[in-house]
Structure formats: C-alpha cells, structure tokens
Amino acid sequence: MLVKSFSVVFAMIAAFLVSIGANTTAKSEKIKTALLITLSGFIDLAADFILPEPASVLGFLVVLVITHKVIFKTNLTTSVAFSLLTAFLHRVFLILFIAGTFAFARKYFTATTEGYFSLMYSMLFINVSAVVIIWFYNKYRNIKNISEKSINTIKELSIFVLPPKMFGVLYATVSIIDTIFCIFVPLSALRTGNYELYTGAMFVVGMYAFLMILNMAMLQGLLRSEIDLTTKTDEVETLKNYTETIENLLDEMQKSRHDYKNMILSIQDFVIEKRFDELGKYFEDEILKSENLERASKNIYMATKQIKNLPLKSLVNAKLNEAISKGIKVEITIFAEIDIKSVMILDLCRIVGNLLDNAYDAAIESEEKIISLIMLKNENQFSITLCNSFDGDVDISKVWRKGYSSKGKNRGQGLSIVKKLIEQHPNILLNTEIKNNLFVQDITIEE
Amino acid sequence: MKKLKFNVIICEDVKNTINRISSVVFEYFAESEIEIDCYQLQSDFEKAITFAKNTDGARNIYLLDIDLKDRINGLTLAQKIREYDYLGYIVFITSHTELGMRALSYKLKILDFIDKANANYKSRLLDCFETIVRESAVIKNEDTHIMVKSGSDYFPVILNDIIYIETDSIGRKIIIHTYKRTIESYVPLKEIQNMLDDRFFRCHRAVIVNADKIQKISGDRKNSILELAGGNTCPYSSRKAKELMAFVGKIV
Numbered sequence: 001m002l003v004k005s006f007s008v009v010f011a012m013i014a015a016f017l018v019s020i021g022a023n024t025t026a027k028s029e030k031i032k033t034a035l036l037i038t039l040s041g042f043i044d045l046a047a048d049f050i051l052p053e054p055a056s057v058l059g060f061l062v063v064l065v066i067t068h069k070v071i072f073k074t075n076l077t078t079s080v081a082f083s084l085l086t087a088f089l090h091r092v093f094l095i096l097f098i099a100g101t102f103a104f105a106r107k108y109f110t111a112t113t114e115g116y117f118s119l120m121y122s123m124l125f126i127n128v129s130a131v132v133i134i135w136f137y138n139k140y141r142n143i144k145n146i147s148e149k150s151i152n153t154i155k156e157l158s159i160f161v162l163p164p165k166m167f168g169v170l171y172a173t174v175s176i177i178d179t180i181f182c183i184f185v186p187l188s189a190l191r192t193g194n195y196e197l198y199t200g201a202m203f204v205v206g207m208y209a210f211l212m213i214l215n216m217a218m219l220q221g222l223l224r225s226e227i228d229l230t231t232k233t234d235e236v237e238t239l240k241n242y243t244e245t246i247e248n249l250l251d252e253m254q255k256s257r258h259d260y261k262n263m264i265l266s267i268q269d270f271v272i273e274k275r276f277d278e279l280g281k282y283f284e285d286e287i288l289k290s291e292n293l294e295r296a297s298k299n300i301y302m303a304t305k306q307i308k309n310l311p312l313k314s315l316v317n318a319k320l321n322e323a324i325s326k327g328i329k330v331e332i333t334i335f336a337e338i339d340i341k342s343v344m345i346l347d348l349c350r351i352v353g354n355l356l357d358n359a360y361d362a363a364i365e366s367e368e369k370i371i372s373l374i375m376l377k378n379e380n381q382f383s384i385t386l387c388n389s390f391d392g393d394v395d396i397s398k399v400w401r402k403g404y405s406s407k408g409k410n411r412g413q414g415l416s417i418v419k420k421l422i423e424q425h426p427n428i429l430l431n432t433e434i435k436n437n438l439f440v441q442d443i444t445i446e447e
Numbered sequence: 448m449k450k451l452k453f454n455v456i457i458c459e460d461v462k463n464t465i466n467r468i469s470s471v472v473f474e475y476f477a478e479s480e481i482e483i484d485c486y487q488l489q490s491d492f493e494k495a496i497t498f499a500k501n502t503d504g505a506r507n508i509y510l511l512d513i514d515l516k517d518r519i520n521g522l523t524l525a526q527k528i529r530e531y532d533y534l535g536y537i538v539f540i541t542s543h544t545e546l547g548m549r550a551l552s553y554k555l556k557i558l559d560f561i562d563k564a565n566a567n568y569k570s571r572l573l574d575c576f577e578t579i580v581r582e583s584a585v586i587k588n589e590d591t592h593i594m595v596k597s598g599s600d601y602f603p604v605i606l607n608d609i610i611y612i613e614t615d616s617i618g619r620k621i622i623i624h625t626y627k628r629t630i631e632s633y634v635p636l637k638e639i640q641n642m643l644d645d646r647f648f649r650c651h652r653a654v655i656v657n658a659d660k661i662q663k664i665s666g667d668r669k670n671s672i673l674e675l676a677g678g679n680t681c682p683y684s685s686r687k688a689k690e691l692m693a694f695v696g697k698i699v
Binding site: 331333335336370372373374376378379381383385386387395396397398423426429430431432433434435438440442444446 | 522523526530548549550551553554597598599600602615616617619620624626627628629630631632633677678679
C-alpha cells in the first residue's frame with residue numbers, strides 16, 4: 001500500500017510535467033488535464049483501498065472515465081483512451097518503483113504475496129495495454145481510414161505527446177539505468193551463484209534489445225511519414241503559387257479587355273476631332289504595343305505548358321512575364337516535355353531563378369534588351385539554355401564571385417549561389433560563354 | 448590537302464522553294480573546287496537523320512525549313528541531327544523570324560536563320576556558304592583544337608584559348624576555362640591531359656595549367672597561387688613547385 005502511494009505520487013509528478021510541457025493544447029486544457037491526473041492518483045489509492053486486486057484496476061478505470069467525461073465533455077472513446085493511458089502510466093511507475101526498491105534499497109523491501117500479485121497484475125496490464133496501443137497505431141497508420149471521430153480523439157490525446165527533446169533525454173536516461181541494471185544483476189548473480197537469476201536477467205536484457213529494434217523501426221516509419229508530409233506540403237505550396245500565377249494572368253486579360261474599351265473611346269475622340277496624324281501616332285505607340293504585350297504573354301504561357309514541374313513552370317512564367325512588361329524582348333522555345341526528377345525541385349528553382357534574375361538585370365540595362373530561353377531533352381539529359389544581352393564588359397573569371405556586380409554594392413549574390421548549387425550537384429553541367437554580344441548559360445541535367 | 452566534300456541536304460516542303468534554294472547552292476559551288484552532292488528531301492525526316500548518322504568523310508550542310516508540318520517538328524529534326532552530327536552545319540530557312548531563338552542558335556549551333564520571303568535571302572545564303580568553306584579550312588588543322596564532350600554535345604576548344612583546367616570539389620567533373628567561356632565535362636582530367644600538347648602542365652592534383660597563360664607564380668608556401676591571364680587564378684601544389692619553375696623556364 002505504501003509502495004503503491006509512492007509510485008502514484010511519482011506518476012502524478014511525471015504526468016503533471018508532461019502536460020505542462022505539451023505544446024499543442026490550450027493552457028486551460030493543460031491545467032485541467034494536469035489536475036485530473038493528480039486526482040487520478042488519489043482515485044487509484046482509493047480504489048485500491050476499497051477493492052481487491054485486480055478489481056481495483058477496473059474500479060479505477062471506471063471512475064476515471066466518468067470523471068474525464070464530465071470534466072472535458074468528450075465522447076466515450078476519448079475518455080476511455082485517456083484513462084487507459086493514465087492507468088498505464090501508474091502501473092509503469094509502480095513496477096519501476098518496486099524494482100528500484102529491490103535493487104537499490106533492499107532493506108526497505110518486504111516481499112509479500114500481495115505485493116507479488118500486485119506486481120504481476122501490473123505487468124500484465126502494461127503488456128496488454130502496450131499490445132492494444134500498438135494495434136491501434138497500426139490500424140490508424142493509414143490516415144485515410146480514420147473517421148472524423150477518431151481524428152478528434154487522437155487530437156485530444158495529444159497531451160501525451162512528448163516534445164522531441166524530452167523524448168531523447170528520457171530515452172537516454174532509461175537506457176543508462178537499464179544498462180547499469182544489466183551489468184549489476186548478472187554480476188551479483190554470478191557472485192552469489194544464483195544462475196536462475198542470471199538467466200532471467202539475460203532474458204530480460206534480450207527482450208529489451210528486441211524492443212529497441214522495434215522502436216527503431218517505428219521511428220523510421222515516423223520519419224518517412226514526416227518526409228512524405230513535407231513533400232506534400234511543398235507540392236501544395238507550389239500548386240498555390242501556380243494557381244496564383246494563372247489567376248494573375250486571367251486578371252491581366254480582364255484588364256486588357258477593359259483597356260481596349262478605353263482605347264476605342266480615345267480613338268473615337270481623335271476621329272471626332274479629326275486629329276488623324278495624332279491618331280496614327282497614338283495607334284502605333286499605345287495600341288500596337290499593348291497588343292504585342294498580350295500576345296507575348298500568351299506565348300509564354302503556351303510555351304511553358306510543356307514544363308511539367310509546376311514550381312519551375314510558374315517561376316519561368318512569372319519572371320519572363322515581368323521581363324516582357326518591362327520592355328525586354330523574350331524568346332522562348334520548349335522542345336519537349338520537361339519533367340526533371342533527378343534534381344530537388346527547390347534547388348532547380350533556385351538555380352533557374354537566379355540565372356533568370358541575372359539575365360533580367362543585365363538585359364534591362366542593355367541596349368538590345370533581349371532574353372532568349374530554350375529547354376530541350378536529349379536521350380537521358382535535359383538542357384536549359386539562357387541567353388541575355390548585356391552592355392559593357394563581363395569578366396567570366398569574376399562573374400561567379402560573391403559581390404561581383406555591375407549593379408552596385410550588395411548585389412551580385414545570385415550567381416555565386418548558382419555556382420555553389422551546381423557544385424553540390426555532380427549531375428548538372430554548366431557551360432558559360434560570351435558570344436556575339438550575348439551572355440550564355442547552358443545547363444545540362446543528367447536524368 | 449584532302450579535298451573538301453560536302454553533302455547539301457535540303458528539307459523543304461514547298462517545291463518552289465526547294466528549286467530556288469538548290470539553284471543558289473549549285474551557283475555557289477559550281478565556281479569552287481569543292482565537290483558537293485545535293486539531296487532534296489522534302490519531309491523525309493528519317494533520310495535526313497540517316498545522313499547525320501553516316502557522314503562518311505564528307506561534311507553535311509543541312510538547309511532546313513523549320514515550318515515543316517509544324518514548327519516543333521522542324522526544330523526536333525534539327526535537334527536529332529545535332530545528336531548524331533556535331534560537325535555538320537545547319538541553316539534554318541523559315542518564314543517566321545520573329546521567334547528569333549538566339550538560345551536555339553547557340554545550343555544547336557545553327558549558322559543562320561534565313562527568311563525565305565525576304566528579298567535578300569539569296570545573299571544571306573551565299574554568306575553562309577562562304578563562312579562554311581572558310582571554317583572548314585581552319586578546322587582541318589587537327590593540332591589547334593580538341594573536341595570536348597559536354598553532356599551530349601561536342602565542343603571544339605582551341606588549345607591556345609585554354610587558360611587552365613580544374614576539377615570540381617567532388618572530382619566528378621572538369622571545368623575548362625578560356626577567355627570567353629567555361630565548359631564543364633565528365634571527361635576525366637587524366638584523359639583530357641592526354642589530348643593536350645606540351646604547353647600544358649599538371650601543376651596540382653586537380654589542375655592542369657597552360658604555361659603560356661601564367662603571369663605570375665606566387666611562391667608562398669601557404670598561398671601557392673598562380674596568377675593567370677584573363678584575371679584567373681589557380682592553385683598549384685608546392686611539391687611541384689620546382690618542376691613548375693623548370694617547365695615555365697623551358698617555355699620562356
């Protein structure tokens with residue numbers, strides 16, 4: 001009884017700390033849970049006092065379930081799950097406490113039949129619960145199968161989720177204690193000649209090692225899910241970007257339709273007042289220009305349709321459209337479907353994005369103002385070739401260095417980033433050339 | 448001196464245009480000593496690619512209408528031809544020059560885009576032939592250049608232009624530095640070294656330098672840097688310092 005109360009106290013402290021540390025739930029929820037766990041300790045003691053083992057466990061559970069349901073007003077499943085987990089905690093601490101006393105404070109330890117049975121029931125409860133929990137995990141691993149109700153349950157129970165750092169610390173602590181145990185028990189067994197104890201200890205060690213392996217496997221699975229999740233999230237982001245670009249394009253089209261109306265009205269003015277010379281000039285300057293602009297935009301949209309990497313597509317679209325709107329002549333031809341899988345999409349976008357930025361910066365300051373881009377596919381390679389006009393001198397030996405820029409201080413980072421990225425990817429070749437007054441960047445990506 | 452021979456391959460749908468172009472071809476080459484065979488393939492892509500595959504000692508000149516059937520087909524044909532024939536000359540004949548395609552010209556090494564509707568297309572075509580004949584005469588001299596494979600393209604690199612060649616930090620590719628370009632390639636450094644002549648010295652595990660381009664040797668132990676032409680620098684191994692000096696001394 002005494003032992004039990006001590007262990008319960010420990011359990012309460014631990015759970016209290018956990019619930020304070022859990023970062024996913026609201027403060028009020030945390031406090032309520034902390035209080036409930038504390039309360040559960042007393043319920044456990046009371047149940048033990050009133051009922052004999054193993055009925056006391058059941059009694060404890062029932063009372064806890066009802067209390068939880070009343071306080072938190074959730075469905076039955078959540079309350080049951082919460083209660084089971086709390087009971088689990090209590091039992092684990094009971095075991096640890098008993099074992100600890102036996103190992104380190106032998107003189108306080110009196111082996112009684114009750115104590116023995118208590119230990120046995122606790123072990124049973126823990127193991128059965130563990131199996132049930134793992135079974136639940138497996139069942140709900142595939143998120144698609146989970147019902148709305150179950151998702152809520154899982155969310156509610158997130159208070160039992162340890163922050164990652166604490167997880168590591170606890171694991172290390174337990175492992176150290178366990179290792180000490182594993183060294184001393186067999187040693188003392190050998191010393192006293194009690195080989196049964198020795199075999200038993202070895203068996204436990206073996207089980208522990210086996211559980212470690214299972215743990216690793218589970219962690220691995222969790223990591224995989226994390227990665228999948230991150231990828232999916234990235235994809236969603238880029239899809240959003242792309243949709244935004246399309247919407248912008250549609251907006252532009254709307255606007256130009258509106259513009260046309262205005263243009264017609266202004267032409268009307270010129271005609272009414274018979275200012276035909278001015279009309280001619282107006283027509284050339286304003287109308288033809290915007291006509292070209294829209295056609296050019298549409299060309300880019302049509303051309304980039306062949307790019308299957310969505311982030312790349314929207315990146316190219318956005319940057320080239322910007323260039324056109326600033327009066328740069330843009331040539332673009334994409335020969336075949338471009339679906340690059342051998343380079344991380346983020347890196348690819350950084351490389352192409354920086355190259356495009358650099359081309360834009362140079363072209364806009366140049367007299368000729370031209371950017372020319374092609375993408376093609378050869379057997380097992382993709383090629384992206386980007387040319388831009390430039391004025392003044394370009395020093396190929398320095399153009400890749402950080403800070404080299406014709407645009408003034410604090411610029412010139414882009415190409416050094418490209419260089420660094422290309423260096424990290426042995427499957428990308430970058431050829432640079434200055435030819436016919438064009439700065440040419442030609443990258444080849446091995447599939 | 449081996450006689451120059453060219454195969455002129457014309458891919459053009461419109462009969463009228465083919466005749467026009469052929470007459471210009473014959474007109475130019477009749478006056479020269481150069482032997483040519485002229486093939487008029489209308490839209491026979493396969494035949495054109497066969498020519499690309501077997502050059503057979505002659506140089507191919509492809510006059511392609513890129514508006515064959517649809518634009519992308521014409522461009523893809525050019526791309527396929529380049530895959531097999533990296534030395535041949537390609538001239539695009541088109542009625543759309545606004546998609547100027549500078550990057551395209553660079554990548555597929557297109558000699559020129561000629562607008563067939565334009566009145567001076569003939570003189571443009573003649574200029575092209577002029578350039579071709581002149582260039583082939585130069586390239587015949589095997590000593591001055593090497594062919595470097597970069598990706599699936601072959602680039603001719605004039606030895607005289609090479610300042611230095613280095614490997615990247617991982618060691619999987621080499622980077623060739625000249626005044627106006629850098630070329631990356633998967634050809635191993637050792638293999639490239641065999642293609643070079645005795646101007647070149649392996650001054651470092653990862654660097655081959657053209658001794659002609661060395662402007663200054665910084666003799667510091669910690670800072671063994673060679674200052675090279677064009678504002679370039681490269682490291683050299685202190686173990687090779689003596690050998691390097693001797694090498695440079697010999698050249699000078």
